[in-house]
Amino acid sequence: MANEPRIYSIKELNRYIRMKLEADPILGDVWIRGEISNFTHHSSGHMYFTLKDSDSRVKCIMFASHNQRLPFRPREGTKVIARGNVSVYERDGNYQFYVTAMQPDGIGSLYLAYEQLKGKLEAEGLFAASRKRPIPRFPRAIGVITSPTGAAVRDIMITLQRRFPAVPIYLYPVLVQGTQAAPSIVKAIEAINRFGAADVLIVGRGGGSLEELWAFNEEAVARSIAGSAIPVISAVGHETDFTIADFVADLRAATPTAAAELAVPHIQELKSQLAGHRQRMEQAVRYRVQARKDRLQRVKRSPFFMYPRKYMLDQAQRLDRLTEQLEERMRRATGKHGARLSKLQGALGVHDPRERAAYAAKRLQGAAKSLEGAMAVVINGKRLKLHGMIKQLDALSPLKVMARGYSLVYDESEGRLIKSIQEVQPGDVVKVKVADGQLDCHVWALKGEQKGGSK
Amino acid sequence: MEANSELSFEEAMERLEQIVSKLENGDVPLEAAIELFQEGMKLSQLCGGKLEQIERKIEVLIETEQGFETKPFAPANEDKGE
Numbered sequence: 001m002a003n004e005p006r007i008y009s010i011k012e013l014n015r016y017i018r019m020k021l022e023a024d025p026i027l028g029d030v031w032i033r034g035e036i037s038n039f040t041h042h043s044s045g046h047m048y049f050t051l052k053d054s055d056s057r058v059k060c061i062m063f064a065s066h067n068q069r070l071p072f073r074p075r076e077g078t079k080v081i082a083r084g085n086v087s088v089y090e091r092d093g094n095y096q097f098y099v100t101a102m103q104p105d106g107i108g109s110l111y112l113a114y115e116q117l118k119g120k121l122e123a124e125g126l127f128a129a130s131r132k133r134p135i136p137r138f139p140r141a142i143g144v145i146t147s148p149t150g151a152a153v154r155d156i157m158i159t160l161q162r163r164f165p166a167v168p169i170y171l172y173p174v175l176v177q178g179t180q181a182a183p184s185i186v187k188a189i190e191a192i193n194r195f196g197a198a199d200v201l202i203v204g205r206g207g208g209s210l211e212e213l214w215a216f217n218e219e220a221v222a223r224s225i226a227g228s229a230i231p232v233i234s235a236v237g238h239e240t241d242f243t244i245a246d247f248v249a250d251l252r253a254a255t256p257t258a259a260a261e262l263a264v265p266h267i268q269e270l271k272s273q274l275a276g277h278r279q280r281m282e283q284a285v286r287y288r289v290q291a292r293k294d295r296l297q298r299v300k301r302s303p304f305f306m307y308p309r310k311y312m313l314d315q316a317q318r319l320d321r322l323t324e325q326l327e328e329r330m331r332r333a334t335g336k337h338g339a340r341l342s343k344l345q346g347a348l349g350v351h352d353p354r355e356r357a358a359y360a361a362k363r364l365q366g367a368a369k370s371l372e373g374a375m376a377v378v379i380n381g382k383r384l385k386l387h388g389m390i391k392q393l394d395a396l397s398p399l400k401v402m403a404r405g406y407s408l409v410y411d412e413s414e415g416r417l418i419k420s421i422q423e424v425q426p427g428d429v430v431k432v433k434v435a436d437g438q439l440d441c442h443v444w445a446l447k448g449e450q451k452g453g454s455k
Numbered sequence: 456m457e458a459n460s461e462l463s464f465e466e467a468m469e470r471l472e473q474i475v476s477k478l479e480n481g482d483v484p485l486e487a488a489i490e491l492f493q494e495g496m497k498l499s500q501l502c503g504g505k506l507e508q509i510e511r512k513i514e515v516l517i518e519t520e521q522g523f524e525t526k527p528f529a530p531a532n533e534d535k536g537e
Contacts, residue, residue, distance in 0.1 A: 138465040148515065148528075157513060157528075166464075166505055168512035171528050191518050267506055270468075274506070277475045278499045284478035285492045288485055 011090060018088035021095065027086040032058070032097065033105055036078045047074065051082060051097065060084075062099035071210060072104050079105035103210075110210060114217050117244055121219075126226050127247045133231040135251055135262065136199050138270075141168045142263055143198030143230065145188040148173035152206040152235070152256040159260035164267050170198055176205035181215030186224040193229050201228060202259045203245065204235030216243035225249055235259030402435035409433075421446045462498075464505045471498040 008016075021027050034051030041047050045064025050057050060082065074080065084099040103111050121127065142160065146152050148171060160169060172188040175181045185203065192198055203225065205213070215221060216236045222244045225232045234249030235256040246252040253259035304311055394400070398408060409418040412429045424430060424443050432439040462470070474495040478488060514525040 136465060138463070138468060140463060143516075166508045168514070169528075170514055170516045170525065172516045191523075192516065195516060195523050270506055271503070274468075274471075274499050274502050277471050278496070280475045281478055281492055281495045281499075284475070285488055288478075288488050292485060 010093070014088055014090040014093050017095075018090060021086055021088060024086075029083070029085060030097075031081060031083050033081050034058075034079070036074050036076060036080060039074060039076050047099075049074070051080070058097045059094060060097045060099050062102065066100050067102075070102060074102065081105050110214060110217075114210075114244070117217065117219055117222070118247065121222055121244065121248065126222065131226070132250045135231050135233065138265065139167055139198070139200045139263060141170060141198045143192040143195075143201040144169055144171045145174055145185060145192065145201060145203045146171075146205055146235075146256070147176045150176075150206060152176075152204060155206075155255070155257040156202060156204075156235070156260045159257050160264060163261065164264035164270075166267070167264055168197070170195065175215075177208065177212045177215060182218040182221050185215060186220050189224045189228050189232075198230055200263050201230050201232045202235055202253075202256070202263055203232055203249070204253070204256050204259055205237070206256065207237035213237050213243055216245035218244070221245055222248045233259045233262055399435060402433070407432050407434045407439075421448060462501065464502060467498045467502050467505075471495055471502065474498070 032051060034053050034057075037050045037052055037057075039047070039049040045067070047060075047062040047064075047067050049060050049062075051060050052058075062082075062084075072078075080102050081104075082097070082099045082102040084097050084101075086095060086097055088095050125131070144153065144156055146156065153171065157169065160167065170192065172192055174184040174188045176185070189201065189203065192201060205216070207213075213236055216234070225234070225245055225248045231250040232248075233251045233253050234243070234246045235253040235258065236243045236245055237255075242252075251262055253262050299305070398406070402408070410416060410431045410433065411418055411424070412431065414431055416423070418424055418430060424446070426443050426445055428443045430441055430443060432441055474491050477483060478491055478495070483491060513528040515528045517524045517526065
């Protein structure tokens with residue numbers, strides 16, 4: 001019993017195989033080429049089919065989540081390139097190819113080229129939002145680069161015509177598919193840039209298969225769009241198709257019609273915009289004028305302008321009243337001052353210098369008179385006294401004495417009266433005055449006396 | 456801004472928009488406001504006139520040895536291959 005083999009369940013076996021397969025690096029991401037058969041698009045959305053080639057076949061499943069974005073409708077017999085991984089459906093013990101992406105065969109290389117170019121240009125920054133130039137609001141002229149025949153050019157023209165008929169359109173006819181398409185588009189972009197009239201370009205074509213749209217995935221076209229001085233609106237295919245040109249263009253329109261819509265404003269919108277502007281302007285000005293009219297009206301309605309006479313009369317009345325008041329005040333003021341003046345004049349009169357002078361003169365006169373009187377009295381007195389004195393003097397006069405025989409002896413110079421003998425020496429000359437003259441004498445001798453003096 | 460005939464539609468529209476907003480919120484004196492208004496009306500007529508020029512000009516641009524040539528576009532109605 002020791003070496004009894006381990007018996008697996010089928011489920012275990014299938015799971016083991018599945019794990020083995022899923023761990024394999026090659027089987028995890030495989031590209032295969034084959035033709036579709038037994039195709040079923042289940043109501044769940046998943047696709048079941050077999051891929052076969054001349055030698056072999058493999059069961060395939062593509063889940064709804066992957067097949068939703070398939071760029072084509074797989075059909076019985078379609079040759080495709082499918083990418084996916086290999087695994088096991090455990091319940092049935094079948095291995096299957098789980099498809100994640102699929103393209104019709106023949107363009108597989110194109111698809112790869114597309115991815116490569118996209119990656120390269122993106123890395124160069126050609127898709128950067130900062131490179132996008134604005135589309136003019138009101139283009140002066142529109143350059144259209146597309147096929148002159150076909151729905152795209154018709155859609156563009158009709159839409160431009162409908163929206164904004166005033167803008168001239170320059171159509172540069174080009175091939176939009178085939179090997180000559182890319183060079184012809186490049187040439188057109190350059191030519192319209194040189195021509196110069198247009199200020200926006202629409203470059204595009206209607207929808208088609210990846211092969212038909214291929215020119216718009218070519219590097220030369222992408223670079224000439226990037227190099228255009230005129231902003232470019234790309235309009236390639238239908239809404240689901242993104243080309244390299246779409247990434248490079250300044251604006252991507254989903255369809256040619258959309259491109260025309262993006263290129264020009266709608267004339268009706270513009271007209272109503274214009275009308276709106278006009279209305280707003282009128283309103284603004286009317287409002288201003290009205291506001292000023294109202295102001296003027298208010299001012300005019302002021303009583304001053306309404307009843308100017310009344311105001312004048314009021315003022316006149318006021319003037320009169322004021323004049324009266326002024327006069328009254330003046331009168332009162334002058335009256336008061338007049339009284340004061342006469343009082344002052346009275347007071348001043350009291351001190352009139354003329355009166356004082358007259359008074360002083362009177363006093364002077366009186367004083368002079370009494371002075372004179374007094375003087376006369378004094379003079380009379382003195383005169384009487386003088387007469388008395390003169391009499392007395394006359395009585396005492398030495399001349400009278402000398403007349404009676406007395407004489408006077410003076411020294412030689414007649415300066416000194418000699419009253420004693422001691423005042424002279426013998427020999428001195430003396431002068432003896434007598435009543436009728438003088439004797440010049442020499443002293444001969446001196447004779448003293450007990451009593452009295454010499455004569 | 457008197458050389459109105461030389462203004463492009465876009466320039467005229469922009470100037471007109473400026474005038475409208477100035478009139479609506481600026482403290483423009485009345486005389487200036489009326490001048491602006493007159494200019495605005497001229498611009499709006501100019502723009503309106505440009506919008507009325509319906510003569511659609513669709514021309515095909517052809518480059519020759521001598522340079523560019525244009526000729527009227529006559530749509531060919533063969534609906535093939537979009």
